[in-house]
Amino acid sequence: MRFGRFLLKALGALVAIVILAILALDIYPLLRPTAKTVREVATISIPTPVQIGRPFIDYLSVAGPRLYAGYASHGMVGVIDTATNRTVATIGGLGRVHGIALVPERNLGFASSSGDNNVNVFDLADNKVLKRIPAGDGPDAIIYDAKLHLVYVSDHAGKSGTLIDPATQTVVATIPLGGEPEYAEANPETGLIYQNLEDTSELVVVDPQRRAVMKRYPLAPGEGPTGLAFDVASRRLFSTCSGKLIVLNADTGAIVAVLPIGSGTDGADYDAGLRRVYTANGIGSMTVIQQDSGDRYHVLENAPTHFGGHSLVVDPVTHRIFVAYFGSLAVYEPISKP
Secondary structure, three states, X not given: OHHHHHHHHHHXXXXXXXXXXXXXXXXXXXXXXXXXXXXXXXXXEOOOOOOOOOOOEEEEEEEOOEEEEEEOOOOEEEEEEOOXXXXXXXXXXXXXXXXXXXXXXXXXXXXXXXXXXXXXXXXXXXXXXXXXXXXOOOEEEEEEEOOOOEEEXXXXXXXXXXXXXXXXXXXXXXXXXXXXEEEEEEOOOOOOEEEEEOOXXXXXEEEOOOOEEEEEEEXXXXXXXXXXXXXXXXXXXXXEEOOEEEEEEOOOOOEEEEEEOOOOEEEEXXXXXXXXXXXXXXXXXXXXXXXXXXXXXXXXXXXXXXXXXXXXXXXXOOOOEEEEEOOEEEEEEEOOOO
């Protein structure tokens, strides 16, 4: 009987915690202050199969009128029309999806899946899965190197990078990185790939042609880098670390600026038109940073977003920012311009 009463009390406490958490998530948006630099203009909910637990979107990719969201929780990719903010398709049965690399000249998308260690190839026109390519251990972030015409996958558990030829849809190389990779960026001018390593707090420069790491840049005082953005014009890298944005010279690895950002940061992106850096902070904010020059920056604000908003992408044409929180997307547009 004592155990039964204890069990009932424990279950009651658990239910209470769950209810409080749900209430907190629902009430939080009503208590947020008004942002000064961005304004929320839409919320996108993508239809998902019913299951226990909240849905979770990992990475986002945008090209032209389409945005692609990787649903790690549901093993699918959501396809959104950015003109209408409506879901136009879902691509299911893909394992634990993380990111999507887009190869527009071949009309192909490549979705990484750590659930089955595959990269799934799909047609951008009809959204049908064409092939599953066995990749490394724990495929996570994935990008397209347009200069060298290669898809690059960050294998988090395997501490390696996998190169895929989109023409043949086959793996052409696996590159040891010496750490757990998070997000990466490709230099469209040189084809070099810049890769965050979370566990070693480094950024490494990968040469896909030599199939090797050429340089290692320490990020201290930054720790645990995840998100990464790249300003091609000034050759500056923006690496999101725990509570800090580290700005590096891409050629030398010199740290040129360290800026405070919100807690729980994951993703980042750069708007070349407005010269702004955005970081998505899971605590419920988006740090908006103005670039004054290649080496000078200042924080405009920590704009309130949604709790759990950890990943984002900027549409370079409209300047709108899409922030992923759980299974939804919040759409923001800039209010003020420099």
